[in-house]
Amino acid sequence: MGKQYETVIGLEVHVELATKTKIFCGCSTAFGGTPNTHTCPVCTGMPGSLPVLNKQVLEYAVSVGLATNCDITRYCKFDRKNYFYPDNPQNYQISQLYLPICRNGYIEIETADGTKKVGIHEIHMEEDAGKLIHDEWEDCTLVDYNRSGVPLIEIVSEPDMRSAEEVIAYLEKLRMLIQYLGASDCKLQEGSMRADVNLSVREAGAAQLGTRTEMKNLNSFKAIMRAIEGERERQIDLLESGEAVVQETRRWDDTKGCSYAMRSKEDAQDYRYFPDPDLVPIHISEEWLAERRDALPEFRTEKIVRYKEEYEIPDYDIDIITGSKRLADLFEETVAICKEPKKVSNWLMGETMRLLKEQGKEPEDIVFSPAHLAKLIAMTESKEINGTVAKEVFEAMFESDVDPAQYVEEKGLKTVNDTGALQKTLEEIIAANPQSVADYRGGKEKALGFLVGQTMKAMKGKADPGLINKMLREMLS
């Protein structure tokens, strides 16, 4: 029988903070600007420029630390991590090594064997690097520093995870907490949340950890799952064939489904960290920390309790809606306008979920506004439009947040409530379908459905099926 192996995984997660400006200068962090238009002497590393810490970065970092049960470092500093690479114009990255802002935390995840604690070793603040674009044509590299100096926090876990499932559970929990705090939108695809996986294997029951590798370039949960499975297999194969795992950084290629070595950690770069003399230390007072604690938002557990008391919607709906800050906000804001919790929940749980899934999107990508959803619900309730039309309007709202009233007006989708016109159409339909009329009168309920369908078709869908049903029954009785 083959040996049994245990996988040991720790994560380094980088999260881009949702500030308006960069960590050390007043440049915009807006995504997708024309190259180098969000830059200044500080974030392009000009000699003599002076970085000043964005207070919001500290507030977000401390909030994330409090939400993950960390000790907040009351006296903390920034350090310089020295390396030469053109994405880093200063030739050092401002980060925290000696006194990171948060330490010794944990979050709880749900696993098949119940609740499990995953330790947080530390959280530190640092700046992002610029973007390199390789110009194949001229065989050179172009640099865009718009991202240089965008604030990041790096959340370093303990090696407490044992499977890909636990890793995903940890990341989902972390993402939810950070989204609830409003500290980041945490989109893996867009790089506002990036996870590096440190993985080693050891024989089941062994006390010593095996040699680990670090895997980069993982930009979806699926890629993370596949990379973990792939790396576990690769390391076990090495050990089984009597070879040693080399401590190195590997890059995952998700299309090929394999990883390759980037640089060996044995000749690890010597970063020569030292305290940054340009940035003064941070002293966190008891009062300020208490303020941050008071400012923490209502988290999911509390939200679930409140929803159960306030809204008459199924527990299943509550579970899904509170699982995403974006959905919970949309739900609460829409209900505040239209006072129809069940209807709002139905739109979120039904059509919204269907379209998100179809288009491979996350709740954070939703563009329609609470005001428009509330209006759509009101229009459906007042029978201004019927259910089929409402779904069509909703799809348009989902694409580009159109005003439902305006859309219905422009497309002429309003239900015809003119009973005179309806009466006339019904008379025509009855005259044109004597067989169905006879069938219905003979007791075949199904025949009525056919007549309703024919009428809806004649009215181009702009009628209230309930009203047609009622009028038909009266006319045929």
Place this chain on the structure above:
Amino acid sequence: MANVISDETIEYVGILAKLELSEDEKEQAKKDMGSMLDYIDKLGELDTSSVEPMSHVFPVENVFREDVVTNGDMRDELLSNAPGEKDGMFVVPRTFD
């Protein structure tokens, strides 16, 4: 001189600092570094067990800025310092990941 810098060390420090040193410069740098380390050793003789490491000269803490955009587009000005420019970006030698 108590501290002797080896050829390997001076080579390594040169790589880290991205400096290409001539043989003469290497010999001079080895001497300079050796005497610097001797000086540090001298300081090491003091009992500093009750002294906090000092990273900042001034007793100033908590200097922050508000999260407000204050910078406009300085691209052209910044690029004017660059040795090479293309499509509004800095041109550097081809770099591999």
